Amino acid sequence: MERSTYRNLLKTVLFTLLVIIMLLGILHVVNYKSTGGGGGFQRFYQEKSNSIDVMFFGSSHAHCTIDHGYLWDEYGMAGYTLSAGGQRLDSTYYFIKEALRTQTPRVIVVEMLGATGNEIQNTDTDVYRNALSMRWSDNSVEYMNYLADSMQMDKTGREELFTKIPIVHSRYRELEQSDFVDRIPFMAGYRGSYERAPIERPDVAGDKEILSLTEEKIPILQNIIDEAKAKGVEVVFFASPFRLSKEQQEQFNAVEEFAAAQNIPFINYNKLYDEIDLDFERDFRDSEHVNNYGAVKVTRHLSEFLKENYEIPDRRGEADYQLWEDNALYLSNKVLRHELEEATDVNAYLEYLAGDGKEKTILIALTGNYNALGEVYLEKLLQLGVTAEEYATGGVFLFRGGEREAFLSGKEYNRCFTTPGGEIHVESSVTTTEDGEEAQKLKLLINGQDYVMVENGVNIIVYEESIDQVIDAAGDDVYLGLELAHKEIMED
Numbered sequence: 001m002e003r004s005t006y007r008n009l010l011k012t013v014l015f016t017l018l019v020i021i022m023l024l025g026i027l028h029v030v031n032y033k034s035t036g037g038g039g040g041f042q043r044f045y046q047e048k049s050n051s052i053d054v055m056f057f058g059s060s061h062a063h064c065t066i067d068h069g070y071l072w073d074e075y076g077m078a079g080y081t082l083s084a085g086g087q088r089l090d091s092t093y094y095f096i097k098e099a100l101r102t103q104t105p106r107v108i109v110v111e112m113l114g115a116t117g118n119e120i121q122n123t124d125t126d127v128y129r130n131a132l133s134m135r136w137s138d139n140s141v142e143y144m145n146y147l148a149d150s151m152q153m154d155k156t157g158r159e160e161l162f163t164k165i166p167i168v169h170s171r172y173r174e175l176e177q178s179d180f181v182d183r184i185p186f187m188a189g190y191r192g193s194y195e196r197a198p199i200e201r202p203d204v205a206g207d208k209e210i211l212s213l214t215e216e217k218i219p220i221l222q223n224i225i226d227e228a229k230a231k232g233v234e235v236v237f238f239a240s241p242f243r244l245s246k247e248q249q250e251q252f253n254a255v256e257e258f259a260a261a262q263n264i265p266f267i268n269y270n271k272l273y274d275e276i277d278l279d280f281e282r283d284f285r286d287s288e289h290v291n292n293y294g295a296v297k298v299t300r301h302l303s304e305f306l307k308e309n310y311e312i313p314d315r316r317g318e319a320d321y322q323l324w325e326d327n328a329l330y331l332s333n334k335v336l337r338h339e340l341e342e343a344t345d346v347n348a349y350l351e352y353l354a355g356d357g358k359e360k361t362i363l364i365a366l367t368g369n370y371n372a373l374g375e376v377y378l379e380k381l382l383q384l385g386v387t388a389e390e391y392a393t394g395g396v397f398l399f400r401g402g403e404r405e406a407f408l409s410g411k412e413y414n415r416c417f418t419t420p421g422g423e424i425h426v427e428s429s430v431t432t433t434e435d436g437e438e439a440q441k442l443k444l445l446i447n448g449q450d451y452v453m454v455e456n457g458v459n460i461i462v463y464e465e466s467i468d469q470v471i472d473a474a475g476d477d478v479y480l481g482l483e484l485a486h487k488e489i490m491e492d
Helices: 003-030 040-044 068-075 089-099 124-131 138-150 155-163 165-171 217-230 246-261 292-309 319-342 346-354 378-383 388-393
Strands: 054-058 079-083 107-111 234-239 266-268 361-367 395-400 403-409 413-419 422-432 438-446 457-464 469-477
Touching (some): 040 079, 054 089, 068 079, 068 292, 079 089, 089 138, 089 217, 124 138, 124 165, 155 165, 217 234, 217 246, 234 246, 234 292, 246 266, 266 292, 319 457, 319 469, 346 457, 346 469, 361 422, 395 422, 403 413
Parallel strands (some): 054 079, 054 107, 107 234, 234 266
Antiparallel strands (some): 361 457, 395 403, 413 422
């Protein structure tokens, strides 16, 4: 073969490799990052092999119910939920199969809503939520072939499924910063919610009737058990509490019968309302899902069951488990956020920061005509170490770990403070309006995001530097009284 032929062949190979690398990079950006409570395959694939001790699978009932912060703080369990909203039982099986390719947890806990209902009829939504975020592997190819067959896709549909073209066509116009940079890589599949929606208690807990599962679901349940046992992994089935129908309870009874025959535990929390002290006025975010209050109750009971029946190590303090420390801190800060957002009186808020909030990074800015009504903030700021003289000049105070680090006096300053995740940038300038009045322009930037809430009064930011989490941003406009307004914190 002539040298020119070798050269052309090499160029072709290099060009092909370059195209593949570019396509993989594009898919990484446009791919769905999380179809569950915050875990998702994108983050799951970043986990060190065989680092997860308990894995949870299923629909939104899984990722809305298992509080990984509680699992870690109380038991040191390294848990992870890999799920998708509305997930059907067949997809749950393939999620388990893919997860066990890189992880060998002590136990997998599988949520059983997918076992109820009628025959499985996959739709485009199931493809988008479940299949397209998997990496290419023997498992994903088998899964996509299964979906293509069950959905009777034509040649074009199959090609788009296998090349993941639908992702590009549907997402390139809606990309956000989080598609390029993962700000919360420690998410383990639970975010929680403090929304509250009282629901009527279902009157089916005592129903003993057994309604047969559809023929296709029993083999899937068996496949889940066989797949886990082949890897030496224990299996537990569970059903999250929700406003279920008589038919669903009777199908859960069928799951219970099947599980018993397979010597598999099945914990149906729709039969344990009183045992876990479930409150139907307080513990639900909607009729289908528990909120944080309900999730803790289920997680506590399930954790005790796992602790008593399986040898699951306590990983707290181990060097390789910082992810779970960070995740637990993130979730506990969300509890703090809820408490802070409940506060409407600015002075009660400041008093809290002077006490329990001291360990966080706190920015307090007295801005504009903050003293138009007199020294309304002074008494509580004194508790934080602000002096009367400093209060009179105004400016920005930075507190870190209970200590005051900086005071930028007046209305003109520009300074950056380095953090583990970037920087805090504080900037203020004064301009003169056409009618001769001074106007202050304030910026309180954390990694480029401005959290200023009011022009005249006090602005407050509560921040967790170690995991780059803005816990709360609030402001009181002195002309509107002493009622705080809170900024909606958008999460990735």
